[in-house]
Structures are given as C-alpha cells and as structure tokens.
Amino acid sequence: MKTEQKDTVDSKTAQEIRAFSKKYSEAYNKHDAAALAALFTEDVAFVTPEGIVLGRQAMEKQHADVFEQWHPTNHISTVDQVNAIGSDVWKVGEWSCILQSPDGPLPIKGYFASICVRQGDDWKECMLAYNMTPPAETK
Amino acid sequence: MKTRLLLALVGLAISFALPTFAQQTNTPDPRIAQQRDLVGDVKALDEFGVLATKQSEAFTNNDAAAVAALFTEDAVLVAPDGIFSGRQAIQKRYEDTFQRWPFTLFNDPRECHLKAIDNAVWSFGEWGGTLQSQTGPVFVKGYCSAIYVREGDAWKIRMLTLTERPRLAPPAETK
Numbered sequence: 001m002k003t004e005q006k007d008t009v010d011s012k013t014a015q016e017i018r019a020f021s022k023k024y025s026e027a028y029n030k031h032d033a034a035a036l037a038a039l040f041t042e043d044v045a046f047v048t049p050e051g052i053v054l055g056r057q058a059m060e061k062q063h064a065d066v067f068e069q070w071h072p073t074n075h076i077s078t079v080d081q082v083n084a085i086g087s088d089v090w091k092v093g094e095w096s097c098i099l100q101s102p103d104g105p106l107p108i109k110g111y112f113a114s115i116c117v118r119q120g121d122d123w124k125e126c127m128l129a130y131n132m133t134p135p136a137e138t139k
Numbered sequence: 140m141k142t143r144l145l146l147a148l149v150g151l152a153i154s155f156a157l158p159t160f161a162q163q164t165n166t167p168d169p170r171i172a173q174q175r176d177l178v179g180d181v182k183a184l185d186e187f188g189v190l191a192t193k194q195s196e197a198f199t200n201n202d203a204a205a206v207a208a209l210f211t212e213d214a215v216l217v218a219p220d221g222i223f224s225g226r227q228a229i230q231k232r233y234e235d236t237f238q239r240w241p242f243t244l245f246n247d248p249r250e251c252h253l254k255a256i257d258n259a260v261w262s263f264g265e266w267g268g269t270l271q272s273q274t275g276p277v278f279v280k281g282y283c284s285a286i287y288v289r290e291g292d293a294w295k296i297r298m299l300t301l302t303e304r305p306r307l308a309p310p311a312e313t314k
Contacts, residue, residue, distance in 0.1 A: 008213075045284070047263050047284045047300065047302070048302065049281070049282070049303075051282065052263060052264075052265070052282055080222060081215070081224075083215075083297075083298075085257070085261070085286055086256040086257025086258060087257060088256055088257075090286060090298060092298065092300075093222075094222075110219065111217045111218070111219070111300075112217070112300075113215075113217045113298060113300045115256070115261060115286070117256070127261060127263065129217070129263065129282070129283075129302075130300075131218065131219040131301060132219060132302070133219050134219060134220070
C-alpha cells in the first residue's frame with residue numbers, strides 16, 4: 001500500500017534523480033555488478049533484509065552473488081517522491097523483479113529509500129535501504 | 140493490508156561505530172553538502188539518546204500516538220507492507236500493528252551508525268524485539284535506516300525504513 005505525498009525538491013532535481021534511479025535497474029537487468037556499484041559512493045551503506053553491506057566493493061560482490069544465484073530479470077523501480085536532505089536528496093519508491101528459483105519464476109517486490117549525494121556533476125547514493133513485501137501481499 | 144510484524148524505530152543511544160565520512164576541501168563546491176560523523180559530538184549523541192528513550196517507552200506501551208509523535212508531520216515510513224506518508228498515516232499503521240502484534244520488549248539497538256549531512260542526520264543499524272502472538276512470544280529483528288531533522292529542541296524522524304525477519308512463525312521455529 002502507499003499513501004501519497006509529492007516531491008519537495010525542484011522539478012529539475014527530481015527529474016535528474018529519477019533518471020539516475022533508472023541506471024540501477026539497467027545495470028541490474030544486465031547483471032553488471034561493476035556498473036551498478038559505480039552508482040554508489042565508496043563508503044555506501046546498503047541496508048538489506050539479510051543485513052548491512054558496507055562499502056562499494058562489498059556491495060558489488062553481494063550483487064554479483066545474487067545475479068549468479070538467482071538470475072533476476074525485469075527489475076523495475078519507481079521513485080515515488082524526492083526530498084531534500086541539506087543540499088542533497090533522498091528518495092523513496094517501489095521495486096520489483098523476477099527471480100529464477102528451482103521451482104520456476106518467482107516474482108518479488110518491495111520498497112526502498114536512498115540518499116543521493118553530489119559528487120562533481122554526478123549523483124551517487126551513499127545509502128540504499130530496501131525491504132521485501134511478504135509473499136502473501138505480493139500480487 | 141495484511142499481517143505485518145512490526146517495526147521499531149531505530150534506537151540510537153548505545154554503540155556508535157562510526158566510519159570516517161567527512162569529505163571537506165579548502166574550496167568546497169556550494170552544491171555539495173557538508174557531511175560528517177557525529178562521533179564525539181556529545182550534545183548530538185545526548186539528544187539522540189533522549190529520542191531513543193522516548194522510542195522505547197512508546198513501544199513498550201504500544202502507544203501508536205507516542206510513536207507517531209517521534210515523526211515529523213510530513214514523515215515517511217517505508218515498511219515491508221507499504222510506504223506511509225504523513226504522521227497520521229504512520230500512527231494508523233502502528234495502531235494496526237500494535238493491535239495485531241503487541242510489543243512486549245524492545246531490545247537495545249545494535250551497531251547504530253549516525254552521520255550528518257548539513258543540518259540533518261541519518262543513520263542505519265539493527266533493531267530487535269519480542270512481540271506477543273496468539274501462539275506465544277515471537278522474536279523479530281531487522282535492519283533500519285532513518286533521516287532526522289531538528290524541530291525546536293528535539294530531533295524528529297523524517298524518514299524511516301524497516302526490514303524484518305523472520306516472518307511470523309510458531310515460537311518453535313523462531314530463534
């Protein structure tokens with residue numbers, strides 16, 4: 001479920017962040033862990049249902065392991081709102097993808113939040129947290 | 140909206156293990172936020188200790204209004220069962236949660252990291268607690284991240300994300 005709230009940053013920044021967010025799904029669907037990790041700061045905190053992964057290198061390995069084990073496809077993320085934290089931003093949204101389990105395709109979904117900081121002319125995420133909706137609630 | 144185990148806010152009082160984060164130059168780009176650790180910032184740590192105490196009391200009492208009061212009016216809760224925007228929606232969410240799964244114990248937080256960006260603070264860490272189910276107590280835990288902003292003399296939660304595991308299970312399966 002979701003209750004509505006709008007962006008609180010200017011439309012240009014919100015647009016930049018939504019475009020930036022798509023790069024994650026692009027790298028994810030290519031199973032390109034290095035390209036995906038490059039979207040994050042060196043000291044990123046990746047908060048997952050299984051634990052907290054610290055650092056870009058560890059995050060890259062974690063994704064490489066997931067790609068090898070689950071061969072995920074159709075990763076989609078939608079940014080619901082973009083807000084300011086100082087002169088940086090944070091965003092929240094929904095995600096979904098399909099895992100290839102021994103029993104066949106397994107759709108999963110959940111929600112995420114992240115903090116994006118400027119590094120030069122680029123954005124990088126210094127924190128990404130995601131959760132997973134219980135299977136009974138996954139449509 | 141179906142069953143959900145709960146959540147906890149991040150407790151922030153105890154162990155802060157803060158990796159170096161600050162990135163400062165002599166000629167900072169005005170677009171780049173000032174970032175720093177809060178390690179050694181006694182005043183800030185004391186203030187977050189107060190927040191942690193209020194949080195423990197609110198959960199111990201299963202008091203959804205008190206939990207909601209820890210959030211800003213425009214706060215966002217990112218839980219496994221949805222995104223809840225606004226203090227009112229968050230209070231309703233906790234009312235439902237406490238009704239289904241009353242909290243009996245809120246454990247001290249573990250490995251909470253606390254960092255600042257400009258005038259805001261963000262954190263990540265682990266939470267845990269014991270809920271009362273129809274079949275007995277269930278231990279739950281998960282990971283969380285949060286953003287805090289100052290309102291008057293107090294810090295309030297602007298954003299909170301939660302994971303939780305395991306799912307509700309018979310006590311024999313819960314460690």
